[in-house]
Amino acid sequence: MVDGLETSGHQALGGALEDIRAFCTVVELGSISAAARELGETKGGISRRISRLEGRLGAALLARTPRAVSATEEGLLFHAKARAALGLLEDATEGARASRSVPQGLLRITAPVDMGIDLLPPLIVAFRARHPQIRIELLATDTQLDLAANRIDLALRASADALPDMNYRASRIAAFQMCLYASPDYLASHGHPAAPEELPEHALAICRGLEGGAPLVLTDRRGRRSEIHANPGLRTTDFSSLARLLAAGGGIGVVPDRIARPLLDTGRLVRVLPEHRLAEGRLYAITLAGLEAPARVRVFRDFLRETLSG
Secondary structure, three states: OOOHHHOOOOOOHOOOHHHHHHHHHOOOOOOOHHHHHHHHOOOOHHHHHHHHHHHHHHHEEEOOOOOOOEEEEEHHHHHHHHHHHHHHHHHHHHHHHHHHHOEEEEEEEEHHHHHHHHHHHHHHHHHHHOOOOOEEEEEEEEOOOOOOOOOOOOEEEOOOOOOOOEEEEEEEEEEEEEEEEEHHHHHHHHHOOOOOHHHHOOEEEEHHHOOOOEEEEEEEEOOOOOOOOOOOOOEOOOHHHHHHHHHHOOOOOEEEEOOOOOOHOOOOOEEEEHHHHHHEEEEEEEEEEOOOOHHHHHHHHHHHHHHHHO
């Protein structure tokens, strides 16, 4: 009889967890009245729950007499498995609630390749030292992965413009600037450009996203703009590759300051025309919209904002 319940009742039981809980409480306390007091319901409400459950299963789970109720053989077998299932469900519920307040578990992050190479590694190591209970999986790709479909907790995206409307929540983490860089060796051999107008005389390298007929627009600290038309000799798919090409002497190129910083700190790159910049942008943390993000996501997002705020 119970085997039949297991095969035919799975779908029907999907919306009947409270009915099952009421039945288990009646069996454990020995009466409908006691179960009603325990669950904060009326006797009639508990009786209707059990009748509804028996109707779904097509089996009598309780034997009722004027003075008492007792589980039938089918009821006892059902209770044993139902109580175990409810215990697992309660554990899962507590785990889900804990994830809202306790930073722990697996944190899946996606970011563009250049951030995954030059920006995130030291930050992730420092974050793990602070939160060793959080495991991190980094997906470095220039493909904008769907968070829900790929079970991603947080995506980092950079934009010089406002992000388009999407079904995600975007939190601003930090600002960055697009600046000109070159290696000391290149500048020693070819000279330092003293003004934007001298850039076309140099070897230029750009990231592929900047190619096209549009000029490079530089702005100085007084807000004066210079439009430069040049034909770059080198193009790359990401800013990390571009920064290393520049460090190898490939010319002068446009790189976000946060990507160039490791090579700048070691002296492999230097700023060119430091009074000028090309554009300002913002780094965003993208998370699923709706309810508050799990604690592991919130603490990582706050850590990035704190660390990159300078």
